[in-house]
Each structure stands twice: as C-alpha cells, then as structure tokens.
Amino acid sequence: MTDLVIGLTGPTGAGKSTVAAAFQKAGCLVVDADRIARLTISDEKCLSALRAEFGNDIVGEDNRLNRTLLAQRAFSDKKSTQRLNAITHPLIKEEIVRQINECRKKDARAVILDAPLLFESGADSLCTVSVAVTAPAEVRLYRIVNRDSITPELAKARMSTQQDDAYYHSRAQYLIDGTLSISDTQIRVNQLLEQIIGDYE
Numbered sequence: 001m002t003d004l005v006i007g008l009t010g011p012t013g014a015g016k017s018t019v020a021a022a023f024q025k026a027g028c029l030v031v032d033a034d035r036i037a038r039l040t041i042s043d044e045k046c047l048s049a050l051r052a053e054f055g056n057d058i059v060g061e062d063n064r065l066n067r068t069l070l071a072q073r074a075f076s077d078k079k080s081t082q083r084l085n086a087i088t089h090p091l092i093k094e095e096i097v098r099q100i101n102e103c104r105k106k107d108a109r110a111v112i113l114d115a116p117l118l119f120e121s122g123a124d125s126l127c128t129v130s131v132a133v134t135a136p137a138e139v140r141l142y143r144i145v146n147r148d149s150i151t152p153e154l155a156k157a158r159m160s161t162q163q164d165d166a167y168y169h170s171r172a173q174y175l176i177d178g179t180l181s182i183s184d185t186q187i188r189v190n191q192l193l194e195q196i197i198g199d200y201e
C-alpha cells in the first residue's frame, strides 16, 4: 500500500518512458496516460461523442478511428482543441484515477503517472509531486526521428506544439536530465526516489 503518486512528464523525446522504466526497476508501479488515452478514445462512448463533434468520417469503414484526420481537425485551432479535450479528458481522467487507486493497494514504493500533458490536462492534481525529464531540442529531434522513423520536418512540427523547458522547470518539483546514460539514469532515479520518499513520507 502506498500513498505516494509521482507525476512524470516532459516534452517528446526527452526520455519519459526510459525514466518510467527505471522507476519500475526501483520498485514502483507505472500508470501510462498515453496508453489510457489511446484505449479511451477508441471506446464506443467516446467515439460517438467525437463523431458528433468532428464529423462521422473520423471513423473509417473498418470502424477504426482515423487519428490523423481527427488531429487535423482538433489541432487546427485552440477552440477545436478545447472541444476535443472537453470530450476526452474527463473520460481519460476517470480511468487514470481508477488505475492509480488499483496500484495504490499493491505493494509498491510509489505509483508513477507517466503523462506527457501532466500539467496541461490538470492530472498533476492527482499527484503528490511532479518530476520533469528534459533534454535539449536537438537531442530530442535526433531521438524521435530515429525512434519513429519520421522526417526531421515532421519531428519539428510535433515538437513545435509543445512547451519549452522553462515551462517544465517552473512547474515540476524535481527535474531529471534526459541526456544521462541509461545506467546513470537508473542511479539518478534510485537517488531521487529515496529523496522524494524522505521529503514526503
């Protein structure tokens, strides 16, 4: 049983998943907000609300969500993004809360909520503390081009929708340097976990 919920965030390619895996190795349980978002958005209840808002054709003949088309419409302006969030965020949050509560009952050192939009979605309010992973833009660009096999132009377009480092530095209580080697990342995470447990329990 644990009461400690650590929100983990940072821009694309900084190394959140890598840090989340290190927390898992250190005895934590991880709740993956991106995965929950993907499953929730494909749920029938959510899909029908999205169709009503963004058009029937966002669901293809194969009955699957056309993510690219939805993204084009939902990210075309601020109002559309707000309409997307108004439909998806309450449902995503409900499932995140359910999974966090399940994890808290188990024998873990802490629960990690891995959420790229931790602050933007308000999910930080579910956490005891927040940790941000950051890395210089050129490192992140190189990583996501290689990880996702995409062009530098597409990678830059994705990165441009996100917050800068200052955003994370001013909001997160703890920072992790995403450019550490994998073994140093594990050492940093082990130390940070002890520090957070010491500070908050």
Ligand SMILES: CC(C)(COP(=O)(O)OP(=O)(O)OC[C@H]1O[C@@H](n2cnc3c(N)ncnc32)[C@H](O)[C@@H]1O)[C@@H](O)C(=O)NCCC(=O)NCCS
Residues within 6 Å of the ligand: 012, 033, 034, 037, 038, 041, 067, 068, 070, 071, 074, 081, 084, 085, 088, 089, 092, 115, 116, 117, 121, 158, 159, 161, 162
């Ligand atoms: C609209 C969807 C289907 C588009 O999917 P797609 O695979 O094409 O893009 P992806 O999810 O990788 O997002 C692309 C970029 O948009 C940004 N983004 C994603 N969701 C949002 C949002 N709600 N508000 C602002 N920016 C967003 C991301 O930072 C990312 O860089 C998808 O973004 C989605 O399901 N969004 C709503 C759910 C949500 O808010 N997810 C965020 C995690 S909690």
Ligand SMILES: Nc1ncnc2c1ncn2[C@@H]1O[C@H](COP(=O)(O)OP(=O)(O)OP(=O)(O)O)[C@@H](O)[C@H]1O
Residues within 6 Å of the ligand: 010, 011, 012, 013, 014, 015, 016, 017, 018, 019, 116, 143, 144, 147, 178, 179, 180, 181, 182, 185
């Ligand atoms: N410390 C590191 N050293 C070397 N490579 C790394 C390191 N951290 C992450 N990477 C690599 O960089 C890529 C992006 O890392 P990761 O998927 O963890 O980032 P992320 O922050 O979760 O990104 P996204 O928000 O886009 O999912 C991956 O291919 C990963 O293997």
